[in-house]
Structures are given as C-alpha cells and as structure tokens.
Amino acid sequence: MSQSLQGKLALVTGSGRGIGRAIALKLASEGADIIVNFFRHREAAEKTAKDIEAIGVKAEVIRANVGDPAKADEMFDAIAHNFGHLDIFINNAASGVWHSVTELDVKDWEWTMNINARAFLLCSQRAAKLMEGRGGKIVSISSLGSFLALPTYAMIGVSKAALEALTRYLAIELAPKNICVNTVAASTVETEAIKFYIEEQGGLNILQITPAGRMVTPEDVANVVAFLCSEEAFMIRGQKIIVDGGMSITTPRSAEKEQD
Amino acid sequence: MSIEEKIRDIIADIVHCDKSIITMDSSFQDIKADSLDIVQALVAVEDTFSIEIPDEEAQKFQNFADFVSYVENQVAQKEKA
Numbered sequence: 228m229s230q231s232l233q234g235k236l237a238l239v240t241g242s243g244r245g246i247g248r249a250i251a252l253k254l255a256s257e258g259a260d261i262i263v264n265f266f267r268h269r270e271a272a273e274k275t276a277k278d279i280e281a282i283g284v285k286a287e288v289i290r291a292n293v294g295d296p297a298k299a300d301e302m303f304d305a306i307a308h309n310f311g312h313l314d315i316f317i318n319n320a321a322s323g324v325w326h327s328v329t330e331l332d333v334k335d336w337e338w339t340m341n342i343n344a345r346a347f348l349l350c351s352q353r354a355a356k357l358m359e360g361r362g363g364k365i366v367s368i369s370s371l372g373s374f375l376a377l378p379t380y381a382m383i384g385v386s387k388a389a390l391e392a393l394t395r396y397l398a399i400e401l402a403p404k405n406i407c408v409n410t411v412a413a414s415t416v417e418t419e420a421i422k423f424y425i426e427e428q429g430g431l432n433i434l435q436i437t438p439a440g441r442m443v444t445p446e447d448v449a450n451v452v453a454f455l456c457s458e459e460a461f462m463i464r465g466q467k468i469i470v471d472g473g474m475s476i477t478t479p480r481s482a483e484k485e486q487d
Numbered sequence: 488m489s490i491e492e493k494i495r496d497i498i499a500d501i502v503h504c505d506k507s508i509i510t511m512d513s514s515f516q517d518i519k520a521d522s523l524d525i526v527q528a529l530v531a532v533e534d535t536f537s538i539e540i541p542d543e544e545a546q547k548f549q550n551f552a553d554f555v556s557y558v559e560n561q562v563a564q565k566e567k568a
Contacts, residue, residue: 267542324523
C-alpha cells in the first residue's frame with residue numbers, strides 16, 4: 228500500500244456505493260482515514276467502512292442528507308467534535324430526476340440543486356474551516372452532462388454546471404488557505420444508478436461512442452481523484468479533469484471507424 | 488394524532504392530494520406519487536419520527552398499510568431501547 232495520504236482524514240459524501248465507494252477505498256489504500264457519508268443505504272455504507280478498515284485505516288460512518296443544510300451542519304459538527312480537523316473533502320453525493328426540460332418542475336429543481344450544488348457550497352464552507360491552518364484538498368464530482376445535452380439529463384446537467392462554476396470560485400478564494408479545489412467529470416460510469424438511466428433510455432450504447440473501448444469504471448474516477456488529493460497535483464487549481472475514454476471529443480462516425 | 492394520521496398528512500402534503508384518497512390499500516402509484524415524492528415522503532417521515540427507513544425496506548412497501556406498519560414497529564423499537 229502506498230502511503231501518500233497517511234495521517235490524512237477524508238470525508239467522502241455518498242460513499243456507500245458506486246463512485247463514492249471506489250473513491251473512499253482508493254483514498255484509504257493511500258493511507259487516509261475515511262468518513263463514509265451516506266443517506267439512503269446504511270448497509271452499503273457499513274460494508275464500505277468494513278472494507279476500509281480491512282485495508283488498515285480507520286473508518287467512521289455518518290448518515291446525513293447533504294441536501295438539507297441542518298443535516299449537513301450536524302455532520303460537520305460531528306466531524307469537528309470527533310476529529311477537530313479535515314484534510315480532504317470529496318463532494319460526491321448526488322441525486323436528481325430524469326425528465327425532459329419541458330417536464331421539469333420546481334420540486335425537481337429544488338431537490339436536485341439542493342443536493343448537487345447547494346450542498347457543495349455549504350459543505351465546502353464547513354470543510355474549509357476544518358482545513359484552516361493545515362491546508363487541504365476539495366474535489367467535486369461532475370459529469371459530461373454539465374456541458375453536453377444528454378437525453379432527459381437536463382436537471383442534473385444544470386446542477387453539475389453550477390457545481391463546476393462553484394469549483395472554480397472556491398479554488399480561487401481558498402487558494403490563499405492552501406486548499407486545492409478541482410472537479411472530476413466522468414462520462415457514463417458503470418454503477419447501479421447508471422444502469423437505471425441506461426434502461427430508461429432504451430439501452431444507450433456507450434461502448435460505441437467511447438474510443439477507449441470500454442466503459443468508465445468507478446475506479447477510473449477514483450484514481451484521478453486520488454491524484455488530485457496528492458501533493459503532485461498542488462498546482463492544479465479550479466480545473467475540470469474529464470474521465471471519459473475520449474467520448475466527449477469524438478463523433479459517432481470516428482468512434483465507429485475506430486471499432487472497425 | 489396517531490402515527491397513521493401523521494404519515495397520511497405528510498404524504499398528502501408532499502403529493503398535493505386530498506388525504507381522504509390515501510387508504511390502507513393505496514399504493515404510491517394509486518395516489519400518483521412519483522419517485523421524488525416517495526423519497527421526500529420517506530425523508531419527512533424519518534425526520535418526524537426520528538427513525539431510519541432504508542431504501543431496501545421502503546421498496547418492500549406494497550401499500551400505505553405496509554408503510555404505517557413499518558413505522559409503527561420502528562417507533563415501538565425505539566421506545567423500548
């Protein structure tokens with residue numbers, strides 16, 4: 228096990244399953260103790276914590292709906308009380324609705340924006356306070372839908388665009404505090420959540436439009452997040468790193484040719 | 488107010504329906520609740536009764552009666568502890 232994050236404390240929101248779980252395990256494998264946050268799936272979060280402890284570092288599970296400011300505050304109060312500091316904050320927890328733009332309503336907007344964008348603002352404010360005097364790393368998880376128009380993805384795409392803008396502002400404002408802030412945007416990642424989306428779309432053929440020849444895995448995203456949390460990434464500030472196997476810079480035609 | 492009445496009020500408020508249409512046999516589909524309504528109802532009920540309803544459990548609810556019964560059990564267990 229590499230120990231580049233030994234002695235660090237990381238909070239990964241939504242880390243019971245999928246990308247969040249992979250990030251939590253990767254940071255743990257680099258030596259960081261992990262706070263596993265979850266909202267709806269306790270069993271999964273406890274499994275993640277158990278797997279983290281098996282690596283040889285500490286894990287603590289905290290339940291909180293980060294879309295609810297009071298609940299997010301309670302989570303950070305607990306972190307402040309139990310640890311007194313934080314070195315890494317990974318804003319991964321996300322939710323949203325898959326509707327066409329014309330079907331979106333206020334309820335969809337508020338739910339999605341509160342969890343995907345507002346929570347990043349409020350949690351980063353609290354995280355930055357816990358990083359004062361020691362510096363830290365903040366990484367948000369975005370998606371290609373922030374700049375590509377994907378079918379029925381408008382609501383989440385808009386929230387991710389807000390998250391990316393916020394990443395840039397935080398990166399500048401927190402730079403004097405020695406806090407690095409960046410975002411990782413992935414294309415369709417093989418997770419339970421995305422299987423549902425693909426089924427809803429009648430079976431999108433992601434492979435056909437991914438030059439790298441396979442779907443992005445949660446571990447692909449976790450590897451980049453871990454790099455951004457390392458000192459080697461110190462001079463990367465407010466950037467979006469795209470993890471998509473080349474999908475966003477190709478066309479269906481060139482992808483077909485590559486496959487031939 | 489009973490647990491059943493409180494849950495009925497919460498769901499009616501979120502789904503914007505008359506609470507009289509929520510009978511013990513009603514499913515979320517019957518009262519035209521979408522997936523977001525369901526999550527919001529679960530969260531509101533959790534907050535009201537200070538309990539936890541994992542998605543794995545919520546997915547087993549066939550109707551309002553199942554929902555009420557689960558919450559009643561959770562509240563009873565909490566009071567025992």
